[in-house]
Amino acid sequence: MIDLQQIAQGRDGYELLAAQLEALLADERDFIANAAQFAALLFHELEGLNWAGFYLARSEELVLGPFQGKVACVRIPFARGVCGAAARTRQTQRIEDVHAFPGHIACDSASNSELVVPLVKEGRLIGVLDLDSPSLARFSAQDQVGIEELVAIFLRLSDC
Ligand code: SME
Numbered sequence: 001m002i003d004l005q006q007i008a009q010g011r012d013g014y015e016l017l018a019a020q021l022e023a024l025l026a027d028e029r030d031f032i033a034n035a036a037q038f039a040a041l042l043f044h045e046l047e048g049l050n051w052a053g054f055y056l057a058r059s060e061e062l063v064l065g066p067f068q069g070k071v072a073c074v075r076i077p078f079a080r081g082v083c084g085a086a087a088r089t090r091q092t093q094r095i096e097d098v099h100a101f102p103g104h105i106a107c108d109s110a111s112n113s114e115l116v117v118p119l120v121k122e123g124r125l126i127g128v129l130d131l132d133s134p135s136l137a138r139f140s141a142q143d144q145v146g147i148e149e150l151v152a153i154f155l156r157l158s159d160c
Contacts, residue, residue, distance in 0.1 A: 014146030017045060021150055025157040034158040036066035038129075038150070043068035048133050050110050054119075055083050056127035062087055065127060072107040081105035086116040086128045094144050096137040108132065115139040117148055121155050 021041060025034050035054050043052040053067020055076060062076040062083055078088045080103050086093045093116045098104045104114075111132040119126040129151055131139070139147075 011142070011146075014142075014149065017041070017146070018149060018153060020045070021153050022157070025154065029157065029159045031158045031160045032066060034154060038154050039066050039068050042131065042147075042150075046131070048135050048138050049131055050108060050134050051130065051132035054127055054129055055087075057087060057125045062127060067130075069132070070108050073105055076105060079103075082114050082116050083128050083130050086118045087125060090118045090120055090125060092117045092144055092148060094139050094141070096139075110134045112136045113138040115144060115147060117144075117151050119151060119155060119160075121160055126155070126160050 021038065024037050024041060028034060039053045043049055046052070049069075051067065051069030051072065053069065053072070054065035055062035056065045060078050062078070064072055064074045076083050078084045082093050082095055082098065082101055082104055084103070093114070095101050095114045098106075098111055098114050111134060113133045113136055115131045117129045119128060129147070131147065133139070
């Protein structure tokens, strides 16, 4: 059976999103403005998300940044949650079932899977990009690669 979501968000889907992001950020380098645009692009173009946005590194905690979705937790210590793990390890966290993740912070009880990509520029941790979905195992390895490439474009085109 043809999986339409796979086509929409397969390799071609992410190439299209990368071109859209490049165009969207081409004339602006302000970090907050670009982060807000990036969150909106992801939230509205990717299927099956209930939250897309940023947490920014402030000392040893993450503070809520631009996002799309329901109101969320404002401060997350590096020691806690999926976002904290991404910040602490500087490794993408692709979690198929957040309820099985020790210390997961349930900002929205509808969330079941999560992808959190650390934002690292010239060795500095800027924050994390957090994507949440009500579907279990929403994010594939291909989604991870695609989103990491989008994050690299965002960091290259934004002052931070
Ligand atoms: N679930 C995240 C917290 C952020 S919200 O999902 C927007 C976590 O465990 O880090």
